[in-house]
Amino acid sequence: MSTVTVLVLLFGYHTSTEGASSTSTAVVSPAVAGTTSSSGTSTTASATFTGSAADTRWGPVQVEITVADGEITAVDVVEYPSGNGRDQEINARALPTLVQETLSAQNASIDMVSGATVTSTGYLTSLQSALDQAGL
Numbered sequence: 001m002s003t004v005t006v007l008v009l010l011f012g013y014h015t016s017t018e019g020a021s022s023t024s025t026a027v028v029s030p031a032v033a034g035t036t037s038s039s040g041t042s043t044t045a046s047a048t049f050t051g052s053a054a055d056t057r058w059g060p061v062q063v064e065i066t067v068a069d070g071e072i073t074a075v076d077v078v079e080y081p082s083g084n085g086r087d088q089e090i091n092a093r094a095l096p097t098l099v100q101e102t103l104s105a106q107n108a109s110i111d112m113v114s115g116a117t118v119t120s121t122g123y124l125t126s127l128q129s130a131l132d133q134a135g136l
Contacts, residue, residue: 046073051130053079054122058087061122065102065130072106072136075099075127080119090116098123107131 046068053060059081066074094116101110112120
């Protein structure tokens with residue numbers, strides 16, 4: 001039984017160099033720019049705010065929000081850990097959930113994603129920074 005425990009711990013261990021040196025930049029959802037009516041005048045003014053990168057155990061997490069008329073219309077996760085398969089697996093599930101929760105709540109008072117605590121914490125820190133810049 002102790003051999004099984006040791007093997008589980010060994011395979012679950014991430015070295016400090018795995019996630020720290022390798023990050024990825026990706027857009028999780030598209031940013032929404034101002035729309036133009038048929039007369040050529042702008043009907044929605046939007047602005048983009050990029051939160052500070054939150055350093056996490058596995059690498060930085062950075063969030064960018066687009067705000068139009070005081071409402072969050074889009075959330076992009078522009079940087080997040082993806083240095084190994086486990087990071088990719090966790091973030092493929094966690095990031096869309098965090099983005100959707102943000103769009104629904106319209107603030108940073110959202111639940112963390114179970115099994116993605118480190119990513120969720122970094123996301124919330126960067127999101128709050130972007131919200132502060134936007135004055136929301």
